[in-house]
Amino acid sequence: MAIDLRDPGASYVSFWRERHMCTLTTLRPDGTPHVVPVGVTYDPEGGERGIARVITNRRSRKVANVLAAGPEGARAAVCQVDVGRWATLEGRAVVRSEPDVVADAVARYARRYGRTPTPNPDRVVIEIALTRAMGRA
Template sequence: MTTTYSVDPGDPDASYLGFWREKHLCTLTTLRPDGTPHLVPVGVTYDPEARIARVITSGTSAKARHVRAAGARGAAVAVCQVDGRRWATLEGRAVVRADRESVAEAERRYAERYGRTPRPNPSRVVIEIALTRAMGRG
């Protein structure tokens, strides 16, 4: 990435995808019921083949509550990471998945990206984001 540009979230160039494979702390922005943004640090994994980003969290977290409140259509969210002048954002509609298979897949991807297995959490869920837009700057 050398300039600000839009990316097809299902077909990113090698530089964009490489940046999402590096170990970086990210942010997730959800909307509170009053419409104000709620921004928190998270770990994010990006699966361009499926056009999905995943965030693991406790099912009782504010971020999970905000996404659930949006209903079946999903919540409009964004995840972003920054490293100096480089940044990348993924946007889409998020839903909360609590089934064991979805959570295990998200934990596996988290461990692969961040180099450590997440601590056990029996109330863990995954916020799964169906990606509609991507952008970045390198």
Template sequence: MAIDLHDPDASYLGFWRENHVCTLTTPRPDGTPHVVPVGATYDPEGGERGIARVIADKHSRKVSHVLAAGPEGARVALCQVSRARWATLEGRATVRADPESVADAVARYTERYGRVPRPNPDRVVIEIALTRAMGRV
């Protein structure tokens, strides 16, 4: 079921605030999908259509896949499932390493998951400018 990115309903937003492990799918250089578990946050008011964020180590495969796509970013999908409920966000991912963006992403992660992630001097944030949302919550 398609979700209006400009006006997602309360149940969809609520699902993205619950404590769930997500998956991030990034394209490998050969075009095949690379899927990994991540913690993620969804900000429906960020950017033109909302932003999702994933904190990551700058040396991870997911970060290298996004960087390899160039300045326009990589097309990615971020998903979460809980029993019969599911939600997917799609968009263009870019990597931000500036301290303000990383601190903001860490604060959002801490709020959603109820714990501060371990310190990591190599932390970056994958920001996803959203283009599509779908799900059944």
């Protein structure tokens, strides 16, 4: 079911505020999908159509996949499922390493998941500028 990113609806946004593990799908340089479990935060007001964020280590395969796509960013999707409810966000991913951007993403993660990750000097943010949403929340 398609979701309007400009007006995703209260139940959809609420579902993304609940504590759920998610998956991130990026494409390897050979075009095959790389799917990994992650924590995701969703900011429906960020950017023109919203932003999803994943905090991770700069040496991870997911970061390498995003960087390999070049400066325009990589296609990526995040998804979460809870029994009959599900939500997917798709868009163009870039890697951000600015300290204030990383700190903001960590704070968002802490609010959603109820814990602050241990400090990591190699932490970066995969930031996904959203272009499509689907789901049933």
